[in-house]
Every structure is written in C-alpha cells, then in structure tokens.
Amino acid sequence: MQSAVPRKHPIPPQEIKICERLLDARLHKGMSRVAVAKRAEMDSSQLRRYEDxxxxxxxxxxxxxSLALEVGLPYLAGVVARMRDHLSIDDSSFAEHVKPRSLFSEIYTQYLSDIVKASPVVPPKVFLLPVGTKIEAPTREAAEKMAESVRRDGYSVKLKGKVVEFTVDYSGWFVGDADEAGSKEPEAPSPQRKPRPKK
Structure with a gap:
C-alpha cells in the first residue's frame, strides 16, 4: 500500500496500519469501494485515499x-482481532470535543480506549447447522436480512417466504440477526429413515 507519488511528509506507520485494516474489512465484506462509499455517504475517491x-x-x-462495513472501531484501531466486536460505541460523552478534522487514532487514544476497556464483549453466538436446517423469521424482511448475512459468509441458502433453509452445512453466526429478529430456534432436518429389509 504505497503512494505512486511519495508524500512530502509520509504518514506514520500506525496510521498506515489503520488504513490497511480498513481495506481488509471492505474486502472481507465483499463490497466494492463505490458501494461502501455510498453507504457511508462519502466520496469513493476519499475512501481510495484512505485504503491506499x-x-x-x-x-x-x-x-x-464502521457502520457501512459493520466493523467495530476497536478493530480498525488494531486492539481486537474480531471485526464485529464493539460494533456500537456511544461517543456522546466526548462528541463536543471532537473537531471536524480530528484523526481517528487520536480520538481513539484520548477517549474511546477507556470506553472499550470498560465495556465487556459478548461473544457471538455460533451456530453449527447441518444441511436442510430451516429457520423461520417473524417477517419476510427479517428472513431476507438473515439470508443476506449468511450468503456474505459464502454459504448457500434458499429463501421461501419467512423461512431460510440451509442447502449446505453451516458454521458461523448471523451478526446477531437470528436473536434480534426474534427468529425461532433452528429446526434440524428430520433424519432419513432406512427402509426395513423385506422378510
């Protein structure tokens, strides 16, 4: 990740690491730079400058x-390994002290670090689901959200009404979608009965 034209004052290695983690988060999400910039309401050229x-x-x-990529600020800062830890952080206690062009690294060190240390992390609920498992969501919209989350992780599912059916074995989490949407517990597929041998 280097500039084609060297900067007169190169940015510090710590800042480059933050930019690299930002790029990693986008690639992991599988989204284009334009799509992320649009969701974040910023110019894609500015996002490119960060990523480069x-x-x-x-x-x-x-x-x-952070909101556009569903990645926590602590991950961008390099203090946690999981992208989704601390997805939501309340900065209302110091927001008035943040200047328009304040650097993320400075704000994290000065304010966010203590907030993160004082906030316990709830580990994600991991699902181990065999092929054929069906999950019924309360609404079609909730089912679509769940299916989209699973597909982003590279798994295949069928969507029929409010029911999400797994067409492959699944191991992962739904970014909290299953719990937040009030979905019913996964319904395991019925075991296939072997035919009785004829006498």
Missing amino acids: GLVPLRYDDAKRL
Whole structure:
C-alpha cells in the first residue's frame, strides 16, 4: 500500500496500519469501494485515499465506515482481532470535543480506549447447522436480512417466504440477526429413515 507519488511528509506507520485494516474489512465484506462509499455517504475517491494509505483516517469518516462495513472501531484501531466486536460505541460523552478534522487514532487514544476497556464483549453466538436446517423469521424482511448475512459468509441458502433453509452445512453466526429478529430456534432436518429389509 504505497503512494505512486511519495508524500512530502509520509504518514506514520500506525496510521498506515489503520488504513490497511480498513481495506481488509471492505474486502472481507465483499463490497466494492463505490458501494461502501455510498453507504457511508462519502466520496469513493476519499475512501481510495484512505485504503491506499495516502492520508490518515479521520474520526468522522471512521464512524461512517464502521457502520457501512459493520466493523467495530476497536478493530480498525488494531486492539481486537474480531471485526464485529464493539460494533456500537456511544461517543456522546466526548462528541463536543471532537473537531471536524480530528484523526481517528487520536480520538481513539484520548477517549474511546477507556470506553472499550470498560465495556465487556459478548461473544457471538455460533451456530453449527447441518444441511436442510430451516429457520423461520417473524417477517419476510427479517428472513431476507438473515439470508443476506449468511450468503456474505459464502454459504448457500434458499429463501421461501419467512423461512431460510440451509442447502449446505453451516458454521458461523448471523451478526446477531437470528436473536434480534426474534427468529425461532433452528429446526434440524428430520433424519432419513432406512427402509426395513423385506422378510
């Protein structure tokens, strides 16, 4: 991740690492730069500058990109390994002290670090589901959201009404979708009965 034209004052290695994690998060999400920029309500050229390590990430942009990519700010800061830890952080206690062009790294060190340390992380609920498992969501919209989340992880599912059916064995989590949507517990497929031998 290097600039074609060297900067007069190269950004510090710490800032480059943040930019690299931002790029990793987008690639993991499987989204184009234009799609992420649109969701984050920012210009794609600015996102490219961040991802290429040309400029340090600003806090206001970090917040928007965090929401767009569903990745926690602590991951971008490099203090946790899981992207989805601390997805939602309340910055109302220090928001008035943040200047428009404040760097994400500075705000994290000065304010967010203590908030994250004081906030316990709830481990994601892991599902181990065999092929044929069906999950019924309360609404069609909730089912679509769940199916989209699973497909983003590279798994295949069928969607019929409010029911999501797994067409392959699945191991992962739904980013909390199953719990938040009030979905019913996964319904395991009925075991196939072997025919009785004829006498």
